[in-house]
Amino acid sequence: MSVQAWTYLIVGLTFALYIGIAIWSRVGTTKEYYVAGTGVHPVANGMATAADWMSAASFISMAGLISFIGRDGAVYLMGWTGGYVLLALLLAPYLRKFGKYTVPDFIGDRYYSDTARLVAVVCAIFVSFTYVAGQMRGVGIVFSRFLEVPINTGVMIGMGIVFLYAVLGGMKGITYTQVAQYCVLIFAYMVPAIFISLLMTGHVLPQTGFGADLVGSGEHLLDKLNGLSTELGFAEYTAGTKSMIDVFCITAALMVGTAGLPHVIVRFFTVPKVSDARKSAGWALLFIAILYTTAPAVAAFARVNMIETINGKDMQGVVATEAPSWINNWSKTGLIKWEDKNGDGRMFYAKDDRNEMTIDRDIMVLANPEIANLPAWVIALVAAGGLAAALSTAAGLLLVISSAISHDLLKKMILPNITEKQELLYARIAVAIAVTIAGLLGIYPPAFVAQVVAFAFGLAAASFFPAIILGVFDKRANMQGAISGMVVGIVFTAGYIIYFKFVNPAANTADNWLWGISPEGIGTIGMLLNIVVTYAISHMTAPPPEHIQELVDHIRVPRGAGAATHT
Amino acid sequence: MSKERQSAYWKANLRLVAILLSIWFVVSYGCGILLVDFLDQFQFAGFPLGFWFAQQGSIYVFVVLIFVYVRMMNRMDREHDVHED
Numbered sequence: 001m002s003v004q005a006w007t008y009l010i011v012g013l014t015f016a017l018y019i020g021i022a023i024w025s026r027v028g029t030t031k032e033y034y035v036a037g038t039g040v041h042p043v044a045n046g047m048a049t050a051a052d053w054m055s056a057a058s059f060i061s062m063a064g065l066i067s068f069i070g071r072d073g074a075v076y077l078m079g080w081t082g083g084y085v086l087l088a089l090l091l092a093p094y095l096r097k098f099g100k101y102t103v104p105d106f107i108g109d110r111y112y113s114d115t116a117r118l119v120a121v122v123c124a125i126f127v128s129f130t131y132v133a134g135q136m137r138g139v140g141i142v143f144s145r146f147l148e149v150p151i152n153t154g155v156m157i158g159m160g161i162v163f164l165y166a167v168l169g170g171m172k173g174i175t176y177t178q179v180a181q182y183c184v185l186i187f188a189y190m191v192p193a194i195f196i197s198l199l200m201t202g203h204v205l206p207q208t209g210f211g212a213d214l215v216g217s218g219e220h221l222l223d224k225l226n227g228l229s230t231e232l233g234f235a236e237y238t239a240g241t242k243s244m245i246d247v248f249c250i251t252a253a254l255m256v257g258t259a260g261l262p263h264v265i266v267r268f269f270t271v272p273k274v275s276d277a278r279k280s281a282g283w284a285l286l287f288i289a290i291l292y293t294t295a296p297a298v299a300a301f302a303r304v305n306m307i308e309t310i311n312g313k314d315m316q317g318v319v320a321t322e323a324p325s326w327i328n329n330w331s332k333t334g335l336i337k338w339e340d341k342n343g344d345g346r347m348f349y350a351k352d353d354r355n356e357m358t359i360d361r362d363i364m365v366l367a368n369p370e371i372a373n374l375p376a377w378v379i380a381l382v383a384a385g386g387l388a389a390a391l392s393t394a395a396g397l398l399l400v401i402s403s404a405i406s407h408d409l410l411k412k413m414i415l416p417n418i419t420e421k422q423e424l425l426y427a428r429i430a431v432a433i434a435v436t437i438a439g440l441l442g443i444y445p446p447a448f449v450a451q452v453v454a455f456a457f458g459l460a461a462a463s464f465f466p467a468i469i470l471g472v473f474d475k476r477a478n479m480q481g482a483i484s485g486m487v488v489g490i491v492f493t494a495g496y497i498i499y500f501k502f503v504n505p506a507a508n509t510a511d512n513w514l515w516g517i518s519p520e521g522i523g524t525i526g527m528l529l530n531i532v533v534t535y536a537i538s539h540m541t542a543p544p545p546e547h548i549q550e551l552v553d554h555i556r557v558p559r560g561a562g563a564a565t566h567t
Numbered sequence: 568m569s570k571e572r573q574s575a576y577w578k579a580n581l582r583l584v585a586i587l588l589s590i591w592f593v594v595s596y597g598c599g600i601l602l603v604d605f606l607d608q609f610q611f612a613g614f615p616l617g618f619w620f621a622q623q624g625s626i627y628v629f630v631v632l633i634f635v636y637v638r639m640m641n642r643m644d645r646e647h648d649v650h651e652d
Contacts, residue, residue, distance in 0.1 A: 066622075071603075074621035078595045081626045085591045088633045089584050093640075207623060211613025220613065238607070238618045248600050273651050275641055282633035289626050296622040556577055557649040 006380035007146045014184050014384050015161060018177045018391070022165030025173040030424050033170030034101040034403050035269045040175055042276040046283025048178035049267045051185065051392035053080075053258075053284070054291060055131070056138025059185060059389035064364030067299035067306075070229070070237040075247055079254025081285060081292050086259040086465075088281035092268040094472045096277035097555045101269065102400075103262040103464060104408040110471040112548055113479040114413055119486050123463045124262045124404045128397040129437070130456045131263075135394040136442025139387060145333050145366065146383035152443045158387070159439040162395050166402075166431045171270060174395045181388035186290060188385025192369045192378050193294045196301045199372060206297035214304075225300055228307050231315070233351030237300070243510065249521030256527050257457030260465035263396040266403075274558035302364040305371050310349045310357060317346030326370035335360040335367070398438060402431035455497055458519075462489035462526030470534050475552045481538030489530030496522045576647040583639055587632050595625040 001009075027033050040048070058080070066073030098106055104124060108117025136155050143154025165173040193206045201221060203209030213220050225237040235241045242250075258264060267284075268277045309327070312318045320338060327347075330336045337358040338347050349357040366386070369379045406427035411418060418426070463486045470477040470485075497519045500508040510516050517525065543549070554560075598606060598620035606617035614623070644650035 071618055071621060074599055077622055078599055078625050081629055082591065082595050085588070085629050085632055089587060089636055208612065210623075211619070213613075222614065222618075238615050240603070244600060248596060251595070251600065275637075275644070275651060278633075278637045278640060282630070282637055285633055286630050289630050293623055293626050553573060556580075557573065558644055558651050559649045560651075 001376060003376040003379050004147065006377045007383050010377070010380045010384045011147070011387060014180075014388065017180055018161055019164060021177045021180060022168050022173050025165075025169040025176050027168075027170050027172050028424075030101075030407070030420050030427065032172050033424055033427055034399075034407060035266070036170075036172040036175045038270055038272055040270040040272075042271050042280035043283050044175070044179050045267060045271050045276075045280040047182040047287055048175045048270075049264065049280065049284035050287035051178040051182035051388070052267055052396040053264055053288060053393070054185065054389055055393035056135050056142075056386060056390035058291065058295075059189065060138060060142075060362050060365050060386050063295040063298040063302065063368075064361030065299075066296050067303045067364045068361050069241070070235065071240045072242045072247060073296060073299065075242075075250040075254065077292055077296060079251045080258060081288060082251070083255040083258025084281055084285040084288070086255060087264070087268070088278055088285075090469055090472070091259060091265065092277040092281050093274045093558065094555045095265060095468070096268050096271065097274050097558060098551075099269075101266075101407055102403050103265050103468070104404060105412070106471065107464070107467055107482070108408070108412065110548065110551065111467070111477075111479045111482040112545065113483065116467075116479060116483050116486070117408060117412065119483065119490075120464070120467075121404045121408045123459055123486075123490070124408075125401055127261065127456045127459055128263060128400045128404075129434075129441070132394050132397040132401075132434075132438045133441035133445065135390045135397070136438050137445050138390040139394070140442050141362075142383055142386040142390070146380070155439055155442040158391060158394070158442075159435055162391055162398065163432065163435045166395050166398055166435065167428050170427065170431075171266075171399055174399055175270060177395065178392045181392040182287060184388040185385040185392075186287070188381040188388070189291050189294065191381060192372070192374055193298050193301075195374050195378065196305075196368065196372045197297065200301055200304070206294045206301070210297035210300055221300060221304065225304055228304070232307070232311075232349065232354075237303070243516050245516050246510070246513075246518050246521055249517045249524040251521075253461050253521050253523035253527075254457055256461040256465045257523055258460075260460035260463070260468070261456070262404075262460075262464065263393075263400045265464075265468075266400060267396070298368065299364065302368050302371065305368075306359070306364070307349060309371060310347050317344070317348040319346050321345070323347065324371075326367050329370065330363055330367050335363045394438060398431055398434045401434040402427050405430040405434075455494070458493045458497055458523030458526060459490060461523035462486075462493040462530055466527055466530040466534060470531065470538075472552065472555060474535065474538070475549050476543055477534055477538045478541060478544040480541045481534040481536075484537045485530040485534030488533045489526045492529055493523050493526030496526075572647060573649075576643070576649055579643055579647070580640070583636070583643070587636055591629065591632055594620060594628040599625045 031037055062076055095106060104117050104120035107120040139158035140151035140155040143149050144151045165177050194204060197203050197206040197209035200214055201209035201212040202215050203212050222238055229237050271277050271280050309324055327336060339356050341356050347356055348354050369382060406423055410426055411423050467482050467486055500519045603617035603621055607615035609616040611619050
């Protein structure tokens with residue numbers, strides 16, 4: 001069977017599975033719609049959280065990104081996992097005990113203020129749309145590259161699938177499809193990784209193969225990689241190029257941002273008990289760690305493979321007409337380009353002016369099975385995995401948008417008298433509109449999608465995270481403090497990012513950055529500012545009312561969690 | 568539930584969280600970022616040690632930390648009689 005036939009088969013089967021789950025998990029109440037009736041098993045929630053969290057970027061782009069930047073790639077590896085420790089220890093159990101439906105719910109109630117609620121709603125919607133645009137684009141790209149349908153058709157098919165299970169099943173439908181999607185994506189990631197590790201190092205586990213000797217030459221993988229890198233004018237693979245303070249701040253912004261992302265937090269509202277919220281954070285990170293400890297290994301394997309296929313074992317460059325078929329296949333998609341600068345008919349990849357190649361980092365995962373000559377069904381699996389990763393994240397984000405509109409904005413602020421049935425209807429309408437907008441963003445991607453990812457994390461770090469942490473750990477934190485803190489954090493972070501990314505991109509270099517911190521890492525400073533301002537203003541103004549202090553006492557102990565309510 | 572018992576539980580909780588987050592900080596920001604170049608002179612399982620912490624080790628420690636927290640908190644909930652069910 002051809003690669004394409006395999007791809008149609010495997011993608012078709014997984015889609016049929018998602019649709020089946022959508023029909024099985026139809027819901028009839030807002031509680032089921034927003035938090036899956038708080039009946040999700042902690043291990044299932046762990047898987048759902050892992051799929052929710054690992055996006056098209058984690059699946060398709062991350063290994064390639066690490067492959068090109070070497071050790072500095074650790075900012076993503078640590079940044080996108082370490083946040084779960086913060087979630088488990090500082091947020092998840094308390095928010096579960098609080099027992100409402102959304103993050104703005106907590107901010108609005110804890111700070112007894114609709115202004116605070118509104119700030120949270122706006123942030124939640126902005127952060128989620130920023131993120132979802134990238135997912136829909138990812139769906140379209142996978143479709144176009146593997147199934148050779150136009151990107152727009154791919155986006156529409158993806159929209160249709162998400163629409164079906166998000167509208168019918170809300171959080172319940174999303175949860176159980178995410179469980180299935182986790183299984184698909186992790187299988188799809190691990191199979192080629194294990195194959196390649198076996199081929200290159202004889203180790204089954206990529207995690208240990210990564211530090212082993214190469215089969216054949218017996219040379220140590222990382223030594224070889226360092227040697228190749230310096231020979232071609234790159235920095236050593238195991239050495240960093242970013243400044244220490246920037247690595248520190250980017251890692252912190254990503255960690256804190258992760259812990260502050262509403263679509264991740266809300267997953268911990270869906271389990272039955274407080275102790276389940278803690279446990280399920282552990283399972284979530286375990287499931288995520290399987291992919292995240294494999295990715296750097298894939299990055300290293302792929303880099304050696306890629307350099308050797310282009311430059312040849314003898315480093316003279318491979319004659320283009322004799323190049324392996326994957327180079328031709330992927331040239332069509334524009335992910336890899338060769339320009340014969342010295343006219344010798346040979347390809348060459350280097351950092352300096354010998355270079356003749358333009359290589360997109362996404363190719364490292366997408367073309368990896370072909371580079372290593374793996375069977376056709378493995379290549380097809382990667383397509384299904386990429387789709388699972390993108391769709392699961394998109395669905396989680398769309399639910400946050402929908403509940404922010406129907407629950408936080410309509411029910412809590414504008415139309416408090418609507419019945420549960422009406423609220424559910426509004427939630428479904430909201431998700432339908434959100435899917436459509438997300439699809440349009442996928443079809444007509446604004447040029448700045450890649451630029452604004454820093455925004456999502458920076459804003460989550462500078463707004464939600466401090467407000468929630470202080471809401472639990474500082475009983476004295478009050479409305480005045482929280483609102484000023486969030487506003488200062490957001491304005492500072494957004495201002496810094498907008499200045500360097502949009503107003504004056506030419507100035508976006510380390511010399512001009514505040515203390516050498518890039519826009520990607522500035523959320524860390526925004527978060528610290530928020531904490532300082534909230535603390536200072538709270539302690540200068542009147543303490544929060546008695547019933548709020550009792551609420552804080554209440555969420556600090558596990559007993560009496562019961563079911564999530566909307567009263 | 569009495570105020571004293573609640574505050575004893577909360578203090579014990581804060582102590583545990585402080586210990587675990589210190590470890591969290593040391594393995595990631597410490598070994599993976601601040602001390603990475605120093606640790607790279609040592610080899611571990613075929614990796615320069617600092618590089619291993621940055622791309623592998625810290626993640627393993629994170630997973631272990633959460634499960635340790637789950638166990639310790641379940642025990643602490645019972646000791647202070649604030650557990651569920």
